[in-house]
Amino acid sequence: xxxxxxxxxxxxPETAFMQAIYRWHPMFxxxxxxxxxxxxxxxxxxxxxxxxGDVMPIxxxxxxxxxxxxxxxxxxxMIARELFKAGSAELVLAVLLPQxxxxxxxxxxxxxxxxxxxxxxxxxxxxARVWSIRPGGDPELPVVEPFGGGVLDALKHALRLDDVRVxxxxxxxxxxxxxxxxxGNNVLCLEPGVVVAxxxxxxxxxxxxxxxxxxxxxxxxxxxxxxxxxxxLTCPIERDAL
Numbered sequence: 001x002x003x004x005x006x007x008x009x010x011x012x013p014e015t016a017f018m019q020a021i022y023r024w025h026p027m028f029x030x031x032x033x034x035x036x037x038x039x040x041x042x043x044x045x046x047x048x049x050x051x052x053g054d055v056m057p058i059x060x061x062x063x064x065x066x067x068x069x070x071x072x073x074x075x076x077x078m079i080a081r082e083l084f085k086a087g088s089a090e091l092v093l094a095v096l097l098p099q100x101x102x103x104x105x106x107x108x109x110x111x112x113x114x115x116x117x118x119x120x121x122x123x124x125x126x127x128a129r130v131w132s133i134r135p136g137g138d139p140e141l142p143v144v145e146p147f148g149g150g151v152l153d154a155l156k157h158a159l160r161l162d163d164v165r166v167x168x169x170x171x172x173x174x175x176x177x178x179x180x181x182x183x184g185n186n187v188l189c190l191e192p193g194v195v196v197a198x199x200x201x202x203x204x205x206x207x208x209x210x211x212x213x214x215x216x217x218x219x220x221x222x223x224x225x226x227x228x229x230x231x232x233l234t235c236p237i238e239r240d241a242l
Contacts, residue, residue, distance in 0.1 A: 048074040064158075066094075078132065085139050093130055111187050127203060182220075186230060188233075205217060
């Protein structure tokens with residue numbers, strides 16, 4: 001997906017940097033097989049802002065996108081339309097998040113860690129509303145409908161699973177809140193069952209390991225102060241299909 005404008009003024013130059021890289025770097029030349037679908041910083045996108053931490057490919061040609069402080073519903077619909085037109089997805093699940101900095105992106109409250117497992121901050125995710133977006137008869141008009149269930153139900157539906165293993169943040173309410181703030185949920189899944197996480201989130205990492213997830217820890221005390229974890233500090237440019 002090409003660059004789109006970010007919400008906060010301080011981050012908007014990043015869109016220009018990304019556009020320059022995707023447009024001019026030899027790695028992303030058209031004959032290299034990379035497709036940039038959308039994103040021109042000179043175009044007025046209005047309120048359709050989006051940030052990468054809200055966009056989560058979950059497998060089986062489905063993508064989950066958070067709508068909260070940083071990603072607007074208009075952007076979710078536009079992204080869904082482009083994914084469908086390119087034949088890159090068949091389902092987009094839009095998840096409504098609180099408009100708070102502590103939950104600024106979807107990956108601050110949940111990430112996939114295995115084909116059937118997710119780490120989650122239940123205080124936010126449990127009550128989140130979900131919409132299903134699918135291709136319509138008109139390529140320019142995706143079909144948007146309320147999903148008849150919560151986030152876990154949507155995950156099971158999209159991934160065709162009978163159940164999803166949920167690894168919650170921290171051991172108790174106080175530890176859970178602290179490790180959520182320190183991006184305990186914001187892990188980078190290198191492959192099913194192998195993740196990169198901050199070493200400071202001891203309880204969450206222990207819970208992941210007890211579920212058979214290999215956790216590779218990195219120091220992140222200064223990074224987490226600025227709000228960001230391993231998932232939203234990376235930009236995978238090529239991945240195997242799940």
